[in-house]
Amino acid sequence: MSDSSANSYWKANIRLVLSLLFVWFFISFGCGILFVDALDTVRFGGFKLGFWIAQQGSIFVFVALILIYIRAMDKLDAKYTLDSSSESDGASQEGS
Amino acid sequence: MSVQIWTYIFVALSFSLYIGIAIWSRAGSTKEFYVAGGGVPPLANGMATAADWMSAASFISMAGLISFLGRDGTFYLMGWTGGYVLLALLLAPYLRKFGKFTVPDFIGDRYYSQTARLIAVFCAISVSFVYVCGQMQGAGIVFSRFLEVDFTTGVLIGMAIVFFYAVLGGMKGITYTQVAQYCVLIFAFMVPAIFISIMMTGQAVPQIGFGSELTEAYGGGYLLDRLDGLSEQLGFATYTEGQRSTQDVFFITAALMFGTAGLPHVIIRFFTVPNVRDARKSAGYALVFIAILYTTAPAVAAFARTNLINTVSNAEYSAMPEWFSKWEDTGLITFDDKNNDGIIQYVGDPEINELNVNRDIMVLANPEIAELPAWVVALVVAGALAAALSTAAGLLLVISTSVAHDMLKRTFMPNISERQELACARISIFIAVLVAGYYGINAPAYVAQVVAFAFGLAAASFFPAIVLGIFQKRMNKEGAIAGMLVGFTFTAAYIIYFKIINPAADSADNWLLGISPEGIGSLGTVANLLVALAVARFTPEPPADVQEIIENIRLPGEAIPR
Numbered sequence: 120m121s122d123s124s125a126n127s128y129w130k131a132n133i134r135l136v137l138s139l140l141f142v143w144f145f146i147s148f149g150c151g152i153l154f155v156d157a158l159d160t161v162r163f164g165g166f167k168l169g170f171w172i173a174q175q176g177s178i179f180v181f182v183a184l185i186l187i188y189i190r191a192m193d194k195l196d197a198k199y200t201l202d203s204s205s206e207s208d209g210a211s212q213e214g215s
Numbered sequence: 216m217s218v219q220i221w222t223y224i225f226v227a228l229s230f231s232l233y234i235g236i237a238i239w240s241r242a243g244s245t246k247e248f249y250v251a252g253g254g255v256p257p258l259a260n261g262m263a264t265a266a267d268w269m270s271a272a273s274f275i276s277m278a279g280l281i282s283f284l285g286r287d288g289t290f291y292l293m294g295w296t297g298g299y300v301l302l303a304l305l306l307a308p309y310l311r312k313f314g315k316f317t318v319p320d321f322i323g324d325r326y327y328s329q330t331a332r333l334i335a336v337f338c339a340i341s342v343s344f345v346y347v348c349g350q351m352q353g354a355g356i357v358f359s360r361f362l363e364v365d366f367t368t369g370v371l372i373g374m375a376i377v378f379f380y381a382v383l384g385g386m387k388g389i390t391y392t393q394v395a396q397y398c399v400l401i402f403a404f405m406v407p408a409i410f411i412s413i414m415m416t417g418q419a420v421p422q423i424g425f426g427s428e429l430t431e432a433y434g435g436g437y438l439l440d441r442l443d444g445l446s447e448q449l450g451f452a453t454y455t456e457g458q459r460s461t462q463d464v465f466f467i468t469a470a471l472m473f474g475t476a477g478l479p480h481v482i483i484r485f486f487t488v489p490n491v492r493d494a495r496k497s498a499g500y501a502l503v504f505i506a507i508l509y510t511t512a513p514a515v516a517a518f519a520r521t522n523l524i525n526t527v528s529n530a531e532y533s534a535m536p537e538w539f540s541k542w543e544d545t546g547l548i549t550f551d552d553k554n555n556d557g558i559i560q561y562v563g564d565p566e567i568n569e570l571n572v573n574r575d576i577m578v579l580a581n582p583e584i585a586e587l588p589a590w591v592v593a594l595v596v597a598g599a600l601a602a603a604l605s606t607a608a609g610l611l612l613v614i615s616t617s618v619a620h621d622m623l624k625r626t627f628m629p630n631i632s633e634r635q636e637l638a639c640a641r642i643s644i645f646i647a648v649l650v651a652g653y654y655g656i657n658a659p660a661y662v663a664q665v666v667a668f669a670f671g672l673a674a675a676s677f678f679p680a681i682v683l684g685i686f687q688k689r690m691n692k693e694g695a696i697a698g699m700l701v702g703f704t705f706t707a708a709y710i711i712y713f714k715i716i717n718p719a720a721d722s723a724d725n726w727l728l729g730i731s732p733e734g735i736g737s738l739g740t741v742a743n744l745l746v747a748l749a750v751a752r753f754t755p756e757p758p759a760d761v762q763e764i765i766e767n768i769r770l771p772g773e774a775i776p777r
Contacts, residue, residue, distance in 0.1 A: 125766070125769070125770055128769075128770070128771055129769050132769075136304045136305065139300070139304060140300070140301075140304065143297065143300045143301075147293050147297050147468065147472075148465060148468065148469075151289060151293055151468075152289075152293075152461060152464050152465050152468060153461065153465070155286075155457070156457075159455070159456075163426075164426040164427070164437075165425075165426040165427055165428065165437030165438055165439050165440065166425075166426040166439065167439075167455055170286055170439075170455045171426070173286060173289040173292070173293065174281075174286070174288075174289055174292055174513040175422060175425070175510050175513065177292075177293050177296075177297065178292065178293070178296045178506050178509055178510050179506070179510070181296050181297055181299060181300050181502060181506070182499075182502050182503055182506050184300050184304075185299065185300060185303045185304075185498060185499045185502050186499055188303060188304055188495070188499075189303075189495050189496055189499050192308075192495060193492065195771070196492070196771040199771045200771055
């Protein structure tokens, strides 16, 4: 893999991780802790919204985040592995 | 059949299953002993990780703690699951690609330093020891209550079983027994939860029952509203409102999350899968399997609390069911009839309150309180033992690999043969089991509390060192060593001060920034990070070959062969 494509792969990876971590922080520390009292004024069924996010909702979001990450990384890997195999006819195979 | 006979049957069946698996999966090489040969399928690794991870604290204590803490109990739920997001996104794939056996291996090679390796060995061993004592204690409680042996004998039986399959099979034996233990423990947790949910709300899914209306027999109205009402009436804190300060909850959650991502016994599970893609996948599976229990636990907590209050509040002491007196025998329920009226006053005011219920017993007592069939009660016992033993085995393996691989093979005795190394690993597990058993019998605090400290220490030592090692190419050995030392020392000192040296001062007024000892690990993490970055700025950058390794683990595709 060439240096520039290795670089853009890493950058895409970082972007993905940061955006997922933003959601992670927002849901858990944001909705589950910092704004929990404000969200508690909203009710659905027998739950107060803030309480539900803190004790149930956040966990579902965590699972979803990892599943999204797995799929996105598989795609990203596939894309860059293809790139490098098409350009690497004469070049080295390092890192693949 | 009585609960006792059912318990013997379930415990005997599950134990013979574990022993059978251990004999079938004996380890022949160090690679099998340390990382199960590196060939565990991701689904199996996900289950094993879940069992490895969900300890006596998750199974026995957590729902009980939440049922007494109400909304504040959230930090256990979010902290112990949210850490998996960090683990999956920031650590697991890269560490798998780095392709070593242990966490100190990574630290030592990445920071090209034997000092860093030894500090990591020290941190891994202390964290795992603190944690494993909690497991032994959990096993002891279960044995002493349900098999009516005394606490010490209970711990000894637990030690013997773990010893057998950990020494024989190493990581390979542990992995496949953990898969079996996951099945046992999740079944044992879900069956009573579903039973109780149907009984109280008519909903088969406890997660939905949690937000549903109670059946007529339980007085109708939404479960949580009813619980809030009962709490208020008796002078307890309102269940769905928080009592602790927001910043304390924030920091405890963070400490548990960073700690989860930094626990060596969880990290090494990702070394056992064949490749990077499988490492990511098994982190996903692991969290799914964990989430099944973790989203059920708060529902169980609310059911148990409501049921307990309904059963004991203003009831006649002489009319209490059998479970009540059995728990009284263990000293985990105490009743003191202050006004001599023969009726149990269970209220928030400590002056009038006559009943004390240990938080650790709620999950174990819950099926009996709800009057479920005897076999369900026995099943819970087998599940609790599975949870305690699976985690204990994983921790003991970390201790043994740290000693045999990192300390002897990689540092002090590089010339020992593979067979000698394997023998050392087995001997060190043996010694570790003995020490853990001793502290399991003689440890003071509650199971979940002891475990919470292990998280603070893991958070403050490993998490920053590993993350910086992957994402900061410039991070050098001076920075990492300084960071780990500062983080670990600061956290340990804070905890030891408030829990051992001066427990009288352990209140919000004396805490640093209002952060309790349970949450201080997150501040330790930040300290580690800042110190590491600052020191690295003023010291030479890492050698070229190390920088090349880091570039390599950032590339797509599979690992460099070990």
